[in-house]
Every structure is written in structure tokens, then in C-alpha cells.
Amino acid sequence: MMRFRSLRVKLVMVYTLLILFAVELIGAYFVQALTSSLVRNQAQTARTQAQLMATLIAPELAPGARVSNSAVSNLLQSVPQFLNGTVYVLNQSGYVMYTTAGGALVGQKRIDSVATQALLHHTFAQSVRYDPLSKSHLLAVAVPVTLHGTYLGVLEYVLSIQSTYETIHQATTIFYTGSIAVLAIVMILGAIVARALTRPVMEVTRQAEVMARGDFSQRLEAMSNDEIGDLVASINHLADELEEAIAANRLEQERLRAVITSMGEGVIVLDSSGQVLMMNRAARQMLSQAAGGEEEAIRQLELDRLMQGDVATGVREVRVIGNTIFHVILTSVQRRGQVDGYVAVVRDVTEQEKLDQARRDFVSNVSHELRTPLTTVKSYLEVMRDLGDDEAETKREFLEVIARETDRMVRLTRDLLLLSGLDRGGPRSVEMRAIPVHGLLEGVVERFQLQAAKQELSLRVHLPQRRDVCVYGDEDMVNRVLDNVLSNALKYTPPGGRIEVRADVTAQHVTFIISDTGIGIPPEDLPHVFERFYRVEKGRSRRGGGTGLGLALAREMVERMGGEIRMESEPQRGTTVYVTLRRAEEDAV
Numbered sequence: 001m002m003r004f005r006s007l008r009v010k011l012v013m014v015y016t017l018l019i020l021f022a023v024e025l026i027g028a029y030f031v032q033a034l035t036s037s038l039v040r041n042q043a044q045t046a047r048t049q050a051q052l053m054a055t056l057i058a059p060e061l062a063p064g065a066r067v068s069n070s071a072v073s074n075l076l077q078s079v080p081q082f083l084n085g086t087v088y089v090l091n092q093s094g095y096v097m098y099t100t101a102g103g104a105l106v107g108q109k110r111i112d113s114v115a116t117q118a119l120l121h122h123t124f125a126q127s128v129r130y131d132p133l134s135k136s137h138l139l140a141v142a143v144p145v146t147l148h149g150t151y152l153g154v155l156e157y158v159l160s161i162q163s164t165y166e167t168i169h170q171a172t173t174i175f176y177t178g179s180i181a182v183l184a185i186v187m188i189l190g191a192i193v194a195r196a197l198t199r200p201v202m203e204v205t206r207q208a209e210v211m212a213r214g215d216f217s218q219r220l221e222a223m224s225n226d227e228i229g230d231l232v233a234s235i236n237h238l239a240d241e242l243e244e245a246i247a248a249n250r251l252e253q254e255r256l257r258a259v260i261t262s263m264g265e266g267v268i269v270l271d272s273s274g275q276v277l278m279m280n281r282a283a284r285q286m287l288s289q290a291a292g293g294e295e296e297a298i299r300q301l302e303l304d305r306l307m308q309g310d311v312a313t314g315v316r317e318v319r320v321i322g323n324t325i326f327h328v329i330l331t332s333v334q335r336r337g338q339v340d341g342y343v344a345v346v347r348d349v350t351e352q353e354k355l356d357q358a359r360r361d362f363v364s365n366v367s368h369e370l371r372t373p374l375t376t377v378k379s380y381l382e383v384m385r386d387l388g389d390d391e392a393e394t395k396r397e398f399l400e401v402i403a404r405e406t407d408r409m410v411r412l413t414r415d416l417l418l419l420s421g422l423d424r425g426g427p428r429s430v431e432m433r434a435i436p437v438h439g440l441l442e443g444v445v446e447r448f449q450l451q452a453a454k455q456e457l458s459l460r461v462h463l464p465q466r467r468d469v470c471v472y473g474d475e476d477m478v479n480r481v482l483d484n485v486l487s488n489a490l491k492y493t494p495p496g497g498r499i500e501v502r503a504d505v506t507a508q509h510v511t512f513i514i515s516d517t518g519i520g521i522p523p524e525d526l527p528h529v530f531e532r533f534y535r536v537e538k539g540r541s542r543r544g545g546g547t548g549l550g551l552a553l554a555r556e557m558v559e560r561m562g563g564e565i566r567m568e569s570e571p572q573r574g575t576t577v578y579v580t581l582r583r584a585e586e587d588a589v
Helices: 007-057 069-077 080-084 113-121 162-212 227-262 281-290 294-301 350-386 392-423 437-454 475-491 550-560
Strands: 085-090 096-099 125-131 136-147 150-160 266-271 276-279 315-321 324-335 338-348 433-436 458-462 470-473 498-505 509-516 564-570 574-582
Touching: 007 085, 007 125, 007 136, 007 150, 007 162, 085 113, 113 125, 113 136, 113 150, 136 162, 162 227, 266 281, 276 281, 281 338, 294 315, 324 350, 350 392, 433 437, 433 475, 437 458, 437 470, 437 475, 437 498, 470 475, 470 574, 475 498, 475 509, 475 550, 475 574, 550 564, 550 574
Parallel strands: 458 498
Antiparallel strands: 085 096, 085 150, 125 136, 136 150, 266 276, 266 338, 315 324, 324 338, 433 470, 498 509, 509 574, 564 574
16 A cells, blocks of 8 residues: 555656646636637627617617607517517617517616616627526627717617537536546556656665665666666665675774773773763773772772863873772763763773882882992991001901992892893793702702801701602702702801701602791781892891892792792791792603
8 A cells, every 4th residue: 555655646646736737727728718709709799780780770769760669670570680689779868768678678777887888988898797587697788879970879789698608518517527537547647657667766765774774685676777777776886885884894893892802901981971881801800809899990980070171182090999000091082073972991000000119119229228338338438548557457347347348239239130130031041950859958058057057056958868859940040049048047047046958849849948946027027028128127137238139039030940939937936938849750860
């Protein structure tokens, strides 16, 4: 069923209305022309007859002549056409002198418009009027009666022309009946033509609807080479272009989504009202870990407050949520000069801040560690400058102090260079190989037995039962770690104390255990002993010459070899250090 708003219906209606308007216009003109022609012909005939009668009766109306009704009647009978109408003979004043309508009207004044016009202007006059009594159209013709140029009166001839109007009515009926039939045929033909014309348009419309649903696989077939064919070709070309554009757009969206999803920074997309539309995985992880859920974290980020700023160029702010530090960049998305949404990039800079703080602390600690021996060296040098030649013993003591402080700065510089090299990947490649545990522990005995005896300490090294047990690591690094841990044990164990070294062997690992009965480490300091430049000041003295980098170096080396180092300690009861390394897959024979 065709809809009233369809193009096909509109074409049929417009086509029909145009034909109807043309038929009505032609019909009106035809009826008017036919009526005018018939009435004009009858009026011309009536005027000729009236003029003839006026000429015949003029002598009877001449001055001095006696008007005889019988004479006038005989004259009228000589013109048979007048018997179908009514004749009025009026004098100059408009009074009826004779009429075929009956003697009762003789002597009365004739006041109709035709007679009045003829009497006033002494000219021909005519009119057509409808008589409601006889229900017919009447033609009235009035001509002046003259004799030898003398105006004598008016002859008025009134006759019925209803037959003429009936003829016109019949002709009009026939015309409009035929017009209706033709109009019906025209409507049928118009519907057929409109269907043929609008079929391609309907197909184009259906194709557009299919394209609007995202299906660009269908194509139209051009049935003609006219404008409709060009439209079909344009729609097919548009479908090709849209399919390629949407495919490219989807590809770009997938790439963008993949990039946003894989970004290390958190990305939050918001609409113009501040409602969250999308968050990538990094943002969800950061926000869920920072506070009690995503919504609470977003609220604490105060993005709605940042939206009040100049977001066109990007608003940057650092927000602290719990123990996490976030760097937030909020930028608006503009479309046609209006804000269409916002994009917030959230970055967890907690570790970065910690590293920056560690760098600042590192520089401060290095400056402090270097300043102390430099100040001491400078002070002793200034004093030595004022000493005399007879104070050689004092100079020697001062030189020993200067040498000791210089050695301390050398050790500090060496440790810093080694630690920096490990941070950068090592000054040399790590030479990982199987190292016999027996050889490592025997080397410890050789290096520290004499020093332990000098400090009145008991050093016991327990060798494993199997001599073929090996650890997998860099031999120089393993010795450095053991030396560092054992040096600390010797340094902070008072005389009479005991130091034990043993190796705990399992199927996968070898753990070196170094325990002492020294002064120990307070519980609050124990988690920080492996930090750079960290030293437990209680019960310890800078006079030991420590740089605060030994344990930090030991941890870096152990971790570089894939191992683990940890410490247990109780104040005034001693400290135990565990150095765990991988056991070699094939122990030495």
C-alpha cells in the first residue's frame, strides 16, 4: 500500500492535478466561448428582426399618423419569427403604444433596463436575464424607431433562449463526462509512469537504508542511462567509498584501542558532563590499588575541578591518593568549537618520586661522606703547617690520620664506581660458572683467620661433607659478598665473641650462613640495612671506616647472580646473614 508521503503518490497527484487544471481551464473557456457565440448569434438575429420591424412600423409612428393596432398586427404577422417572442412598441416617452403581450400593457411605461438604455441614448441595446417565473433565460433587444432621421420611439423584442442554454448545458455535460473518463485514464497511466520512474528511487532508498545499517555489500544495477542511472552509479560509488572509509576507520579504532589498552599510563575518557565513558586496563589497575574502588579513586582525583581550568591546552596536577602519587593530565576534546568530552592521562609516579628522592639522598649522602674525611684532612693539614721541626712524632700521627681518611675516601670512591657499574649492567660481563663451595670457605679462613685472632674473636668455618658441591655464580662477586658480610661481623663483634660460617646445601640452592654474637641491629633499622649509605648509628662508630655501601653492593651482586640475601638480628645477641645462590647443575668431581 502506497503511503501518502511517497514520491509515487505525489507524482500521480501532481500529474492528475495538472491535467485537471488544464481540463477545467479548457472547459471553462469552451463553455464561455460557446455561450458567447450562441447568444451572440441569437442576439444578432433578434437585432436584425427587430430592426426590420422597426423600419416597417416607422411610418405608422410618424407625426400626424394614427396608430392602428390592426395595422401593426398585420405588419408583425408579415415577420413570422416575431411570433416566438414578445414585441413592445414604445413612444419617445417610454409608454407602450403596442405590444403582443396583451392590450392591458398599452399605455403603461416600460422601465426595464434595455428599453431605458435605448430611450436615453437612442441606440441599440440588448441584455440576457433569467426569468424565475418562466424558469428560462430571456433575450431582450431594443432598437430605435426612426423615419427620415427623426427619432420616433423604441421597439423592444423579448424572446426566450432557454433552448440555447440547454444545448450549452448538454455540451458541457458531455465535455466534463469525457474529461472525467480521460482523467481516470490519465491517473492510471500516471500511476504506471510514476511507478516506473520511482522504482529506481525506491531501490536507491532501500540501498541507503541498508547502508545506514552498516551493510555495504549490496550494489544496485543501473537500468537506464539517464539521471536515475547516474544516481544509481553515484550510490554504488558512495557505497564503495564508505565501505573503504569505515574499514579504515575501524582499523584505526582497533589500533587506537590496542594502543590505549597496552599503554602503561592510565587513560580515562569522559563525556562533556564528566561521566566516565572508558578506562584502559592500566587505569583500572592503578585506581583499584590506590583507593577503595575505581569510583572513589576517580572522586579523589577531582577531575571535575580540573575541568574548570584551561583544559584546551591541558591541565597538569599531582594528586596523592593513599600511598600512591599520581600525575594527572586533563585535556578537552573539541568539536565545532564546543567541548565534546575530556581525556585524562593518569600516571603512577610513586616509584619515580622514590627514585628521585633516592637520588637526592644519594647525592646528599655522598656529599656528607666525602665532606667528613675532607674536613678532617684539611684540618690536620692546617695544623701541620704550623708545627715545628721538633714535633716529628705529632706530624707522623697526623699523617696516619690523613692516610686513614684518604683510604676511606678511596674505598668510598671505589664502592661508588662499582655500584654505578652494577646499576648500568656492570663494568664487565658477569662470568657465571660452577664454583666449589669448599674452595670458597677455605679462602674465607685464609683471609680472616689472622684478623679474628687479633680481635680476640673465635672464627669457625664448617665445611660441607661433600667436596664436589658447587654454586653457580661469578667467583669474584661471591668472594666480595662473603668478605663484606664477614668484615661487618668482625667489625661489630666485641672481643671474646664468636663468628661461625657454614654452608647449607639443598637440591637446588646453596645458602652461606654467617652468624656472629655482636651488638646486633635494632628491629626498626633491620629493613633498611641494604639501602645505600644507611648505617645503624647506635652502638656503631664511624671510626670503623664504613661507607654505608657494603651491604648495598652485596645485595646488587647477589641479585645479579640470581640469588638472594637476607638478615636476621637481635640487639646485643648477634646477627645472622643468609646468602642463597643457585647450586650448579653438575657439581665438580
